[in-house]
Amino acid sequence: MDVIVRPTPSLQGEIGALSSKNYTTRYLLTAALAEGQSTIYYPAHSEDSDAMRRCITDLGAVLEEDDEKIVITGFGSHPQAVKELNVGNAGAVLRFLMGIASLCPDVTFVNTYPDSLGKRPHDDLIDALGQLGVKVDHREGKLPIRIQGGQAKGGKIQVSGSVSSQYLSALLFLTPLLEEDSEIEVLHDLKSKVVIGQTLEVLQEAGIIIHASDDYMSFRVPGQQSYQPRTYTVQGDYPGSAAVLAAAAVTNSDVTIHRLKEQSKQGERAIVDVLRMMEVPLTHENDTVVVKGNGRLKAIEFDGDAATDAVLAMVAAAVFAEGTSRFYNVENLRYKECDRITDYLNELSKAGARVEERQAEIIVHGRPEGVEGGVEINAHFDHRVIMALTVVGLRAQKPLVIKDAHHVAKSYPQYFDHLTTLGASVEWVK
Ligand SMILES: O=C(O)C1=C[C@@H](OP(=O)(O)O)[C@@H](O)[C@H](O)C1
Ligand SMILES: C=C(OP(=O)(O)O)C(=O)O
Structure with missing residues (x-):
């Protein structure tokens, strides 16, 4: 199944984060x-x-x-x-x-x-x-x-x-x-x-x-230890939510995500600090993140190893930032569902982003004016590539078609439903 992502200038509404x-x-x-x-x-x-x-x-x-x-x-x-x-x-x-x-x-x-x-x-x-x-x-x-x-x-x-x-x-x-x-x-x-x-x-x-x-x-x-039977409660998921937050950051938005613990041990909660450093207007209180994006972002430098599964979403936001961003210490992104440096940057380039790769770095020359879009994206079996390219598609001039976008279900089956709730123009096609 493929997804068409159409340019969407604004996103609004509330969702509960998926479970970690x-x-x-x-x-x-x-x-x-x-x-x-x-x-x-x-x-x-x-x-x-x-x-x-x-x-x-x-x-x-x-x-x-x-x-x-x-x-x-x-x-x-x-x-x-x-x-x-x-x-x-x-x-x-x-x-x-x-x-x-x-x-x-x-x-x-x-x-x-x-x-x-x-x-x-x-x-x-x-x-x-x-x-x-x-x-x-x-x-x-x-x-x-x-x-x-x-x-x-x-x-x-x-x-x-x-x-x-x-x-x-x-x-x-x-x-x-x-x-x-x-x-x-x-x-x-x-x-x-x-x-x-x-x-x-x-x-x-x-x-x-x-x-x-x-x-x-x-x-x-x-x-000789034994695991004890317990009652556990799963917290909200930052890596998946990072893509929704990045989408809110690159559009005119008023987006609320509940169930994101401030004191979480998930490194990907750094998405909140990274977007703040990019000067995206947001708050994070009572386990709730509110982004009021105006589409303007500033470039940053970031040690991606601290937030491995949110780096692709951060890079997608940086595609529209003013200036050059650098995500370093990210070599192990090459050993994930696909090579998240070479394969991901190829797809970003097709969409019109200006990106460069090093063995352990991703460099993004931001284009605040937007990217062309109008191309087919290969998902490379990778849910995080799918989510991140969707963010880019929302602010492209022409729609992106993400092939085999059903692989998003590896971690976040309701991703496109959540985006639709927020007003994104996304559509499944066979
Ligand atoms: O232990 C885990 O549950 C995970 C560890 C990380 O992998 P690496 O340690 O290979 O970076 C992360 O990227 C993956 O999504 C989940
Ligand atoms: C890399 C990931 O997962 P895993 O290593 O568990 O396949 C991920 O969820 O981004």
């Missing part, structure tokens, strides 16, 4: 790893969160869901033997479950998105699991991946953090369940470090003890 993807995947997992019943209020509904629902069910958890909550009876530290798991296109779900699969005799993660997740690397996690004695068969570090576990005991593990924080999160979910204590040392850099704060927060809520160094580069994890 990262907290939903984590709570589903910790509930499954607990013995007994956990309840999660307001879990996200999207392809990625559904992938976690499907896989924990296959591993033996029992799920009952209504409009408000999901009640999960977990399998504790004994997932049932399953031959295959299908994580769809969800990177975090795959990596977290590769860790948990170490408790299973023989599981194969199948490759259902060869052109997206099928191209992403998992070598650093495969190497770390190997140090625990887990046998992993793979295709040069990529899917399909077969894990023959059962023998991991804990001990010393080294893992690189230079490509993704998800490998470290996977080890933090697994090691508390092992017989012996573990010491995890992170090698090189740790990218998306703020996300580890979300993992540790959820583990603590689940009753798990982890001793972390202040810089998150080393961890001591006591073994």
Whole structure:
């Protein structure tokens, strides 16, 4: 399914933020790893969160869901033997479950998105699991991946953090369940470090003890712990909301988004500060962000690693700013659903934006006068490319057609409905 995005000068109205993807995947997992019943209020509904629902069910958890909550009876530290798991296109779900699969005799993660997740690397996690004695068969570090576990005991593990924080999160979910204590040392850099704060927060809520160094580069994890059944409430999602906020920033707007916690550990809440630095009129009080955009923005420089999943939305706003913006320290955007530097900038250029790439940087020469539009955009299987190009389309001179825009459902199935509620001219076409 494609979407036509037509020029829309103004946006107005109120929406509730979608539920956080990262907290939903984590709570589903910790509930499954607990013995007994956990309840999660307001879990996200999207392809990625559904992938976690499907896989924990296959591993033996029992799920009952209504409009408000999901009640999960977990399998504790004994997932049932399953031959295959299908994580769809969800990177975090795959990596977290590769860790948990170490408790299973023989599981194969199948490759259902060869052109997206099928191209992403998992070598650093495969190497770390190997140090625990887990046998992993793979295709040069990529899917399909077969894990023959059962023998991991804990001990010393080294893992690189230079490509993704998800490998470290996977080890933090697994090691508390092992017989012996573990010491995890992170090698090189740790990218998306703020996300580890979300993992540790959820583990603590689940009753798990982890001793972390202040810089998150080393961890001591006591073994033989058990996840406790809990009641969790999922907060609103900043990465998805970042695109709506960027849309409000580039138009004449009066847009309110509720359910965005000011004290959240989501790094992407930086979208609010970034738009403020760009001189977009906004307030953030009582978990509510109100943007009263006038279409005028100033260029900025920003360390994108602090807000990985909001960078594309920030770049889309910068396309219309006065001056040159620079988003640096973003190399790991290359290892996402697509290469979010080369592929994304190609699509932005087609739409008329003036952008330049470096290995780890995105440079945007702003065009306050607007961009031409009038072209077809390749979504590259990437929900965040789809959301960000929509922002650009709203302020283009001619409509943009975003091909295969249904992939937005990876994290934010109601994105175009929310934009329509705010008055955007967007239309699904076959
Ligand atoms: O742990 C998580 O839930 C995630 C970590 C981040 O990935 P990286 O650590 O690979 O940057 C983020 O981009 C992804 O959307 C979700
Ligand atoms: C990169 C993302 O997700 P994942 O790594 O979980 O596929 C994302 O949601 O932008």
